[in-house]
Amino acid sequence: MKSIATVVAFLPLAATAELKSVPLFNGTDLSGWKGEGYVVQDGTIVCTPQGKTLVTERIYADYAFDFEFKLPPGGNNGIGIHYPGSGDAAYAGMEVQVLDNTSEKYKDLKPYQFHGSLYTLLAAKKAPLKPVGEWNQERIAVRGDRVQVTVNGEVITEGNLADLSKEFPKHEGVKRRSGHIALCGHGDAVAFRNMRISEAAPAANDEGAKQSGFTQIFDGETLKGWKHTEADLAHWQPVNGILKYDGKAKDLWSEKEYGDFSLAFDWRWAGPGPVMKRPVIGPDGKETGEQIEVQELDSGVYVRGNSKSQVNLWNWPCGSGEVYGYRTDRSQPADVIAGVTPKKKMDKPVGEWNRTMITMKGDKLTVSINGEVVIEEARLPGVAAKGKIALQHHGSLIDFANIWIKEL
Structure with a gap:
């Protein structure tokens, strides 16, 4: 046969057309998510001092994840992609950094630690972040081996996961092509809103x-x-x-x-x-x-x-x-x-x-x-x-x- x-x-794979997006957060409660240490305030998800990992119930592959985020001074969080649901999202999956690069305490960052970078894997260009306390727009797009991060309309990260997996053979997360999306908290009051996802067949x-x-x-x-x-x-x-x-x-x-x-x-x-x-x-x-x-x-x-x-x-x-x-x-x-x-x-x-x-x-x-x-x-x-x-x-x-x- x-x-x-x-x-x-x-x-x-050709350029992905704009697809219909659906909400990943209803603005009211944490339906569709699992985890502790996050609260809903005024239509936003906010990480509390106890916040660590908040995970979608669904699994995703080949998508564009759009959201807005607001950083407090020195704020640190992350977006886990292709996360299997257990373990450290930065290694079991991959973590896209969400970080206030302007903070004095981060003056000695490694290139892969700046906002929008794939933690330990791929350094981002300098993100055009708005002043601390203002809302930023971000899109994380993954399709097959490709990953791209756009902040406030500017592409700051582009990479090929197949190439990165060869460069970092011990990193399990970079080998994955599907998984949950996660918020990777570090106890800072980083806020998220208008979270939507568009998946490609x-x-x-x-x-x-x-x-x-x-x-x-x-x-x-x-x-x-x-x-x-x-x-x-x-x-x-x-x-x-x-x-x-x-x-x-x-x-x-x-x-x-x-x-x-x-x-x-x-x-x-x-x-x-x-x-x-x-x-x-x-x-x-x-x-x-x-x-x-x-x-x-x-x-x-x-x-x-x-x-x-x-x-x-x-x-x-x-x-x-x-x-x-x-x-x-x-x-x-x-x-x-x-x-x-x-x-x-x-x-x-x-x-x-x-x-x-x-x-x-x-x-x-x-x-x-x-x-x-x-x-x-x-x-x-x-x-x-x-x-x-x-x-x-x-x-x-x-x-x-x-x-x-x-x-x-």
Whole structure:
């Protein structure tokens, strides 16, 4: 089977157009954030003397984060990006400095400690900061390997994370391409407001997909073609080509039924899950008795309108693509159980996009993840000849994008 990349391929990264942004802070409380030592005052988030790390509940990748900040004399804070949620944000992720460079106590700063620098990694140009006590505007943009920091309209930091990871091989955070956003407090009363984020969907060759016979079944802006109510829009939210789901509503079903098809789409986990032990599954589809701790994240795609023929998207040791309903059905022949077990785990780290293709022809299923076939012509005895497709969930935060289908 051809790699999915030959049909819905990544395009070279071009300049990112201005995208619709959504609030990251509601101006009233700390909904959507976790941590202690920060308070909301007059529509701003203010670090208290006890403030350390305040973290978004969601995970982000490929975005522009816009905000305003106000420094007290000698104020010190930071913006953690690609932060995994634990450890020191400056090393487990990366920290963009937020600092009053004019303070006498910082007269001996190292170049990478000035405002806008990636701490220990990349020095910024001198930031055009306004006088202490006035509001400044800042944008932190990350897309793939690129990072850029703009303060009050002037670009002060530009870097390539792949190059920096080679220069600093022991720095774990610079290797990451997704994670939480964090405020990295040092007990100073630094204030933040008007915090918004605009995320970019992964690039895809739409024209190539059309020429290959694929039809878009998510237009990136609405839920047209999917059964839904107005209430569902609070949970299944289309933004900038991304279908963002908060795990708090019902599964999303296509209006149309499909028989033989190839379904291509991108997906990623948009938030962490609880750490649990999950079984190791052998190539024969049987559990080996060994268990590994993973973040419990669980979703999937129902094909032919049936939960038994669900292609799992999950974080188990065996990887996504597994068909749980058939693998755990001990009445099935051994070749069926082995066939619906992934050949290898091809999932990218939590928070990063995965490109997937599901093909159904007759009762045969093939699944490709990130360019690698993990399920190849597995038999699904008794599967319906036709049925609707559903984006299924078990409460995990998940994003979808670039959903295309070709009827065979």
